[in-house]
Amino acid sequence: MTNIIENIREQIRRVVGKAMAAAVGKGLMPDVSINEIIVETPKEEEHGDFSTNIAMLLAKKAKKAPVQIASILIENMDFTGTYIKRAECAGPGFINFFLETSWLYDTLKIIDREREDYGRINIGQGKKVVVEFVSANPTGPLHMGNARGGALGDCIASVLQAAGYDVTREYYVNDAGNQIEKFGISLEARYIQLLKGEDAVEFPEDGYQGEDIIDHMRDYIEQYGDKLLDADPEERRRELVNYALPINLERIKKGLEAYGVFHDVWFSEQSLYDSGEFEETINHLKSKGLLYEKDDAQWFRATDFGAEKDVVIIRSNGLPTYFASDIAYHRNKFIKRGFDRVINLLGADHHGHVARMKAAVEAIGIDPDRLDIVIFQLVRLFKNGEIARMSKRTGRAISLDDLLEEVGRDAARFIFNTKASGSHLDFDLDLAVKQSNENPVYYVQYAHARICSMLRLLESEGISVPVADEVDLTLLAAPEEINLMKKLAEYPDEIRIATQTLEPSRLTRYVTDVASLFHSFYTECRVKGEEENLMKARLLLVSATKTVIKNVLGILSINAPERM
RNA sequence: GCGCCCAUAGCUCAACUGGAUAGAGCGUCUGGCUACGGACCAGAAGGUUGUGGAUUCGAGCUCUGCUGGGCGCACCA
Structure with missing residues (x-):
């Protein structure tokens, strides 16, 4: 639960704050207010371990040159009780801080103490958050877009857990409404076609073309024969949906599990109607005057809350739109179940939903900032150097199951999390399949193995990893050792940033850096056969590296193999 | 036409939300295994951050005009 980087930033903020007060007290500079002291980590090593730009920010108000302010502050700094060794003024007025190496040794002690908990922080403070992701219509198999959303959503959830949130992973099952109607019509058409021939009935224009629909009906007929041929069509469609929907859901569930994705809650859209919550929600909106009738339909005044246009929630045929039940669903999340935060993942093709959903949340009396909608860009699949289109209609789409079979869970999850959600992702299938150094996931796993x-090997010779307190860590002073320790120290702060940005992709980069620094260390520094104290110190560093790699891969739900 | 997203090395992407000399991986080139796993390491080449303005001590990042691409703009989800 220790974020040593954050602790040090806090030390620096205190030191700077006190230095300002002291300088003002001595009349060396005017008493100007500053809302926050920003501490950053410079990328150049010569610029120290941390730096602050405060002198530059104060320059205008204090009517003094930044460099002058920096010098005054430095002269008034007191480092006792901190890791700071010295501070110096550099460049246009940065104050750079250099730390005692002991902070790195303390990092190893922290890792040794916290083990599998190292990296966990508590910015979430136990707040309840629901991450809703995938939520694909259960009318067919999952595709590449769902695969990206699945990897991303699951990792966001894991990151939030590591950051101290109480996280629920949720799948919203669209088992009501128009899509299900279409599903039923499609099944029915295939059913009749299979029994009475292709020409017996025309396949609906907007029906689901996929092979899986036909397969369903073939199986159904095998089990139950043609008993529905003369049934009432509505009855027939309901029966066929009731047959195929659970099968699809089960397949989706199995597929996600093989992918390492486990939803805690499978929330049925239909249940909102059954429980009366849907009606409650509509009545609530109505009572607040947020609905109006136009062209025989009920409209929600989304424009009152900054959306571009109002939106239909009850169609003129009396049937609710998807958006209507989504409002009830969010009311359920926030009010019925009391989530502090709601995070939804949506593919870029649904981004139009964001503004009106925010509007709806505000309409039910919830601060819309409590709703985060993460939009991820769609996936372009490359195979043999060319784009492989993925459309649900042609049935030529690559499914999640295909992906897992060809690429494997670890590589797929890793690749989907190497890019920020907002950036378009080109998935090179040929590269992903390669078990070579071109494929970054193996680089990391290799380091762990x-x-x-x-x-x-050491264990077999009776040498086990020592306890941190019994080791002279000051022997770790080679650049490769220092760099590796610094990187290990960053891990809790990486969790912090990934949480605040909802971007787990930075963790794949982080763990790649760890692996890289480890390999450099390995090449330069021997462990086995070194003088005993040095060997012990390095052994502890190696073990700490293993802990960090394992913890990060754990968040990504990627295996950390012991051999490969 | 309007809205959202994107544009950075040959390719795929970063840049801690305004900081100092824009970084990685792959690919290319040059080196490195008689000791713990060579799926590795060290080094080199490679850039006017699509483009014109604006803001300020300071812009890849903010605002704005273009160009090119993706996605939306339903009484579908």
């Missing part, structure tokens, strides 16, 4: 191999 290599460490395990080292530990095994």
